[in-house]
Amino acid sequence: MLIHGELPRAEIARRLHLSRASLTRITRQLVDDGFLIEGETRLMAQTGRPSEMLRVNAGARHFLGIKLTGDHLYAAVTDLSAAILDSHDQPLASADPVEVVAQIAEIARGMRARQPDLVAIGVAIAGRVSQQDGGAVVEDSRFLGWEDVPLGSMLTEATGLPCAVENDVQALTATEHWFGAGAGIDDMALITVGAGIGCGLVVGGTVVEGAHSRSGLVSHMIVDEAGPYCELGHRGCASSMLVNSSLVAAYRRADVTYEGVVEAAREGDPIALAAFADAGRALGTLIAAVVNLIDPEKIVLTGDGIAVHELGAAALREALAQRVDRDAAEVDVDVRLWDFSKWARAGAGIAIRAMLA
CATH class of the missing domain: 3.30.420.40 (ATPase, nucleotide binding domain)
Incomplete structure (x- = not known):
């Protein structure tokens, strides 16, 4: 539904090959958790009963996306549909991983003061990233001079929030696939x-x-x-x-x-x-x-x-x-025209995908 927009239950069941009972159970839980909203009733065909539409409650959760360059930090807060609600950028005070984590944590605190339902962080970074049991590790980032930095666990410890980290192009691809030109x-x-x-x-x-x-x-x-x-x-x-x-x-x-x-x-x-x-x-x-x-x-x-x-x-x-x-x-x-907020939005996009996974 994030990808395709509002749909009736019958159409969701058909697309996902689910029985009506299974779908009812799943959607009830998603409605109770605030992810979905039961919308208006709409006639989907010339014959038959009207269908109740389900749509994503985009404001149910908020996410902080970060893009790191060699000398700058870009941040964006999005809703569940990856729409940017707030953004910020500032120079990196240092390329030292500990100081970068502290800088991101400070931004997260400021963003949470304005968006208290911020539930996860995603970081898009140029370089090679591996997903390990203890969290994402930046194996190599030439622009920052990093090697084997456990950025995911460091940020979770500093902010108390789950943190997804991904190569910036992979993050942008995943986000465009769900929320952008590739939806x-x-x-x-x-x-x-x-x-x-x-x-x-x-x-x-x-x-x-x-x-x-x-x-x-x-x-x-x-x-x-x-x-x-x-x-x-x-x-x-x-x-x-x-x-x-x-x-x-x-x-x-x-x-x-x-x-x-x-x-x-x-x-x-x-x-x-x-x-x-x-x-x-x-x-x-x-x-x-x-x-x-x-x-x-x-x-x-x-x-x-x-x-x-x-x-x-x-x-x-x-x-x-x-x-x-x-x-x-x-x-x-x-x-697609470009600005660096799209990289930060990509960070939020992988945080959304990681949470739902």
């Missing part, structure tokens, strides 16, 4: 472009994690064998051509930021436009690989480097047309 879609991909490149996959209605929780590692996939080298020595990988810093390097002008390269391209600067054309070609190659591999119904494209879709559009379309298999079905590429 109701069983097969989709999410690609983020910006300071890094991420790819999340949903196949058969399930977010793909991989045998070692390392799915979607596309940063160093070769997209142009004649391209530049990345910092790891790979020639023509996606990271060397598509991330924001690679566009700055391709522009070859001193003291220019990524935003400056975007502005120059929009003003018609040929060097900036050529850099975005190369990036667009790389992105088209990457999308084609995903389309050929999993046959998604939709690809969600987002991130703080999303300008590549605008400024490298022609090269992207050309690469996509050249590399998608002729038997592949046409895929919907859904471009």
Whole structure:
């Protein structure tokens, strides 16, 4: 119901292959616990009795979502439908895990003063996260310089709240699958472009994690064998051509930021436009690989480097047309505007999913 909206009991029973008695027992408990509300009676067909609609009581619970970057913390409080009710951001006082936990705990205390029914925390973080018996462990986060940090248990101890932690792209994919562009879609991909490149996959209605929780590692996939080298020595990988810093390097002008390269391209600067054309070609190659591999119904494209879709559009379309298999079905590429509150919302999204699981 979070995904599909209000429904009559008969339709829920049909979709979940439940008997009417089983469904009645389950929904009664969910109504008693405040998760569901019995709504208006509606005639669903020309014949037959009207059906009583059930809907999610979105305000029944609230969740704190956190996104950590190398130097900043973004926070958002959402309801049960992942709608943002409150948000906040501040620089990290320190990258030391103990101090980061203390900073999050202080934000949680402030948020709970305004939303006393805050029931869980979710953290989205760039890096590798493993789910262990004692809680989620950040095995590696390059931006923060962390290794083997038991962030889940540390935050639970500091706040008294259950805490879910997940790789930020996986968290965003899971949240978009339930509450965003992928709601109701069983097969989709999410690609983020910006300071890094991420790819999340949903196949058969399930977010793909991989045998070692390392799915979607596309940063160093070769997209142009004649391209530049990345910092790891790979020639023509996606990271060397598509991330924001690679566009700055391709522009070859001193003291220019990524935003400056975007502005120059929009003003018609040929060097900036050529850099975005190369990036667009790389992105088209990457999308084609995903389309050929999993046959998604939709690809969600987002991130703080999303300008590549605008400024490298022609090269992207050309690469996509050249590399998608002729038997592949046409895929919907859904471009989403970006701000960092969406990362924090993704943290809340995994907290919601963890609570319901």
